[in-house]
Amino acid sequence: MSGIAMEPPAAPPSWAVQRVATVIERQGIPVPIRDAKRIAQKAGVSKSLARRCIHYMDSGK
Structure with missing residues (x-):
């Protein structure tokens, strides 16, 4: 496992963020x-x- 770089997870699709934000x-x-x-x-x-x-x-991105 050493030497394997963990990449941050990809951002969710913008359309999904918009739908979830609207519901909230x-x-x-x-x-x-x-x-x-x-x-x-x-x-x-x-x-x-x-x-x-x-x-x-919540992360503010």
């Missing part, structure tokens, strides 16, 4: 209670993609 904004979901499953269902994306989008938005 419209639902008024507070930061500590963001449920990836519920957001994913409302945004029409997978739970893992919703989770990636939430982390991406």
Whole structure:
């Protein structure tokens, strides 16, 4: 394992970030209670993609 460089994960697609952001904004979901499953269902994306989008938005990128 030594010598293998770990690259940071790729940013989620911008369309997915926009959909997740819209759901969070419209639902008024507070930061500590963001449920990836519920957001994913409302945004029409997978739970893992919703989770990636939430982390991406929280990182401020």
